[in-house]
Amino acid sequence: MPPPESKGVWVFLEQRRGRLRDVSIQIIGEGRRIADEMKVALSGVMPGWKTDGLAREAVEYGVDKVYLVEDQRLENYLSRPYAKVMVTLIRKHKPEVVLYGASKNGRDLGGRVHAIIETGLAADCVKFEVTKERNLDMIRPAYGGRSLAHIICANHRPQMASARANVFKRAAKTPGREGSIVREKVDFEDRDFDTRLVEFVESKGQQGAKLEDAKVVVAGGYGLRNHANFRMVDELAKLVGGSVAASRKAVDAGWFPKEYQVGQTGKTVRPEVYWAIGISGAVQHLAGMQESGKIIAINSDPNAAIFEMADYGIVGDLFHVVPELVKALKGSRR
Amino acid sequence: MIVCIKQVPKAQEIQVDPVTHTLKRVGVPSEINPPDRHALEVALQLKDRHGGEIIALTMGPTVFTQSLDRAMAMGVDRSILLSDRALGGSDTVPTGLALSEAIHKIGKFDIILCGEETTDSSTGHVGPGIAGHLDLPQITYCVDVQIVDGKVRGKRAVEDGFEVWECPMPCLVTVNFGCNRPREPSLSGKIRVKRGGLVTQWSAADVGLAPGKLGLKGSPTVVNRVDTVVLPARGGKIFKGEPSQTVPELVKALRNDKIAGV
Numbered sequence: 001m002p003p004p005e006s007k008g009v010w011v012f013l014e015q016r017r018g019r020l021r022d023v024s025i026q027i028i029g030e031g032r033r034i035a036d037e038m039k040v041a042l043s044g045v046m047p048g049w050k051t052d053g054l055a056r057e058a059v060e061y062g063v064d065k066v067y068l069v070e071d072q073r074l075e076n077y078l079s080r081p082y083a084k085v086m087v088t089l090i091r092k093h094k095p096e097v098v099l100y101g102a103s104k105n106g107r108d109l110g111g112r113v114h115a116i117i118e119t120g121l122a123a124d125c126v127k128f129e130v131t132k133e134r135n136l137d138m139i140r141p142a143y144g145g146r147s148l149a150h151i152i153c154a155n156h157r158p159q160m161a162s163a164r165a166n167v168f169k170r171a172a173k174t175p176g177r178e179g180s181i182v183r184e185k186v187d188f189e190d191r192d193f194d195t196r197l198v199e200f201v202e203s204k205g206q207q208g209a210k211l212e213d214a215k216v217v218v219a220g221g222y223g224l225r226n227h228a229n230f231r232m233v234d235e236l237a238k239l240v241g242g243s244v245a246a247s248r249k250a251v252d253a254g255w256f257p258k259e260y261q262v263g264q265t266g267k268t269v270r271p272e273v274y275w276a277i278g279i280s281g282a283v284q285h286l287a288g289m290q291e292s293g294k295i296i297a298i299n300s301d302p303n304a305a306i307f308e309m310a311d312y313g314i315v316g317d318l319f320h321v322v323p324e325l326v327k328a329l330k331g332s333r334r
Numbered sequence: 335m336i337v338c339i340k341q342v343p344k345a346q347e348i349q350v351d352p353v354t355h356t357l358k359r360v361g362v363p364s365e366i367n368p369p370d371r372h373a374l375e376v377a378l379q380l381k382d383r384h385g386g387e388i389i390a391l392t393m394g395p396t397v398f399t400q401s402l403d404r405a406m407a408m409g410v411d412r413s414i415l416l417s418d419r420a421l422g423g424s425d426t427v428p429t430g431l432a433l434s435e436a437i438h439k440i441g442k443f444d445i446i447l448c449g450e451e452t453t454d455s456s457t458g459h460v461g462p463g464i465a466g467h468l469d470l471p472q473i474t475y476c477v478d479v480q481i482v483d484g485k486v487r488g489k490r491a492v493e494d495g496f497e498v499w500e501c502p503m504p505c506l507v508t509v510n511f512g513c514n515r516p517r518e519p520s521l522s523g524k525i526r527v528k529r530g531g532l533v534t535q536w537s538a539a540d541v542g543l544a545p546g547k548l549g550l551k552g553s554p555t556v557v558n559r560v561d562t563v564v565l566p567a568r569g570g571k572i573f574k575g576e577p578s579q580t581v582p583e584l585v586k587a588l589r590n591d592k593i594a595g596v
Contacts, residue, residue: 104474203496324578
């Protein structure tokens with residue numbers, strides 16, 4: 001049986017360069033829903049520096065109480081001191097659920113914290129349900145996306161999980177919403193700060209909007225055969241105002257950078273329109289784009305799984321179809 | 335240096351036991367977890383540059399020696415297999431704990447390397463878990479690892495770019511899939527492996543682990559049930575034929591339905 005004194009749902013509020021990350025706003029939304037169902041408060045933990053404004057913002061998004069740990073050395077994410085904040089506050093306040101956004105940092109942090117606390121942590125969840133025993137059913141894609149595993153952490157508290165980015169809808173802001181902001185003190189030692197951020201190099205998007213926010217995504221796959229042929233995808237993307245993405249096979253082959261990978265081990269996107277060029281539609285890929293509004297597929301194999309998911313499609317050699325398509329789109333716009 | 339590796343079913347061969355909901359590992363073609371191969375390559379490159387010894391560590395059934403043999407044929411000096419029935423069914427908590435205890439028994443080291451995650455369970459929790467258990471600094475999701483002035487510098491691939499972190503040794507680093515080109519086993523490496531005697535096998539008791547903290551019993555999480563995902567077919571308009579016909583047909587259909595961007 002779990003320790004009976006554990007109470008409340010928590011979310012880790014990740015701030016980055018003066019902003020609350022999207023994935024944090026998404027887990028506020030889902031955390032709020034779970035907290036309401038469990039009839040408990042939703043709290044957030046925010047380590048950082050000069051984050052008062054962000055804490056108030058979190059309250060407006062739906063957090064009842066924000067635990068603020070401020071220290072100039074916490075301005076940027078670092079595993080060790082952030083884990084110390086989480087471990088200290090979890091031990092002090094004993095929440096029953098802790099959610100992290102499954103960003104790199106969220107997974108880095110959760111992995112460290114769950115080992116220290118010795119409690120369960122489910123990675124990359126896409127759905128949560130509260131069972132009648134008051135356990136959190138933490139649902140995540142498993143075994144290459146072919147199935148969904150229901151993970152239960154019955155005897156340990158808190159039950160922890162990271163939530164996949166862009167699966168849960170962002171919480172809506174209620175200006176003027178009331179909540180409390182509690183300052184917490186954590187006793188750091190020098191060695192908690194033995195790691196430092198030397199530099200950060202921001203990557204510039206290939207073109208168009210950020211992949212996760214793009215209304216139109218044009219993705220290329222293994223059918224493109226090489227890196228140079230991604231120019232066709234670029235050109236089509238420009239014409240339809242889309243952001244370029246790639247399948248895992250194309251990324252693994254080194255044709256396109258990993259940060260543009262859509263699928264189980266890449267990004268989840270849900271644009272209005274998703275173009276799949278030379279993508280066969282492995283379940284792992286479908287997992288990252290199946291919620292797109294309309295899916296348009298171009299592939300030479302009529303039996304490719306992508307056609308089952310497609311709203312529109314052309315069976316044909318993409319090396320003929322795409323240039324023809326580009327010509328048609330260009331021509332009729334003049 | 336210690337490189338933690340896992341043997342995983344080849345991506346196309348993943349099968350789930352219908353009763354226990356755990357992965358079938360017996361009789362399924364398997365390989366070194368792909369990100370771990372990149373971690374091995376990082377270790378080998380650091381050794382090429384700075385010297386030192388590399389130990390490959392794995393936890394699992396004795397069939398995992400296949401992966402240790404391959405790692406040694408690539409250039410790893412020796413290897414340890416932590417194998418015990420009591421470890422079966424462990425989630426990331428006992429796994430991290432058991433590997434930490436094995437590392438503790440190994441003794442002195444500078445860097446522990448792991449792959450960013452495994453392809454069979456995709457959590458990425460074990461690396462940071464080991465760092466948590468051993469109270470070490472950690473740098474995860476690295477695409478490049480260097481030793482500069484006695485400190486480890488890891489270039490992390492994060493969502494919005496790259497971060498360079500620096501920490502003292504000993505530390506734990508996790509390495510991204512695809513960040514380098516893992517070397518093939520060398521002939522001399524294969525000969526060394528053939529001569530044998532390079533794998534040390536430890537049981538849970540050898541590393542001082544109590545059975546209560548291990549396996550299914552020692553795991554906070556259980557997989558309660560696994561649902562197969564069935565995606566509904568959308569039954570779309572699929573055009574077949576010559577591009578000179580199919581392309582105008584598609585464009586017309588897209589415009590009729592007012593598809594964004596067309």
